[in-house]
Amino acid sequence: MTISIIAAIGRNNEAGKNGGLLCHLPVDLRHFKEITSGHPVVMGRKTFESLPQGPLPNRRNMVVSRNTGLKIRGAEVYPSLDATFLKSMDENEVFIIGGGTIYEQTLPIANKLYLTKIHADFPEADVFFPQMNFSQWRETSRETFPADGKNPYPFSFLEYERL
Numbered sequence: 001m002t003i004s005i006i007a008a009i010g011r012n013n014e015a016g017k018n019g020g021l022l023c024h025l026p027v028d029l030r031h032f033k034e035i036t037s038g039h040p041v042v043m044g045r046k047t048f049e050s051l052p053q054g055p056l057p058n059r060r061n062m063v064v065s066r067n068t069g070l071k072i073r074g075a076e077v078y079p080s081l082d083a084t085f086l087k088s089m090d091e092n093e094v095f096i097i098g099g100g101t102i103y104e105q106t107l108p109i110a111n112k113l114y115l116t117k118i119h120a121d122f123p124e125a126d127v128f129f130p131q132m133n134f135s136q137w138r139e140t141s142r143e144t145f146p147a148d149g150k151n152p153y154p155f156s157f158l159e160y161e162r163l
């Protein structure tokens with residue numbers, strides 16, 4: 001099973017603010033949907049609560065929470081990340097979709113990274129992606145896009161595999 005992390009981050013590893021994303025980038029939301037559709041997505045309870053329309057369609061939604069009584073319609077709730085991996089061992093690829101606490105715990109064990117690097121600073125950010133040790137990762141893909149009328153900042157889609 002491949003454990004993949006997917007995240008959209010600012011120049012300084014910013015990842016979220018006030019319980020939500022840094023900015024609205026429709027091209028990135030489409031990219032996220034294309035990459036993750038058909039695969040399980042693992043997320044922290046706060047990220048689940050930030051989803052504007054509840055569980056993500058066409059994906060097995062796996063939420064981690066230490067609240068053992070938590071039940072969510074349309075999602076599986078697990079008490080630990082290990083439990084989510086045990087329950088998805090038969091899957092080809094599992095996507096870790098955030099937030100900050102989950103990225104921090106899974107970066108050491110992930111095999112693949114899909115990063116959207118937004119070329120802007122977000123001083124009001126309160127959630128961050130962990131610092132990467134780039135000597136452990138090989139860049140396998142890079143595509144850069146300019147800002148446009150709908151996407152307020154330039155950004156790059158980057159892919160990495162663990163060496």
Ligand SMILES: NC(=O)c1ccc[n+]([C@@H]2O[C@H](COP(=O)([O-])OP(=O)(O)OC[C@H]3O[C@@H](n4cnc5c(N)ncnc54)[C@H](OP(=O)(O)O)[C@@H]3O)[C@@H](O)[C@H]2O)c1
Nearest residue numbers: 007008016019020021044045046047065066098099100101
């Ligand atoms: N930039 C991006 O690509 C991206 C992606 C996703 C999210 N985000 C942003 O990130 C922010 C949310 O991130 P966050 O770090 O505040 O919260 P989070 O990681 O989404 O969720 C934290 C919660 O997950 C549960 N949890 C964490 N580790 C656990 C473990 N080992 N075992 C069991 N449960 C565990 C706990 O839930 P309980 O409190 O219920 O126990 C914890 O309070 C939002 O602003 C969101 O928009 C950004």
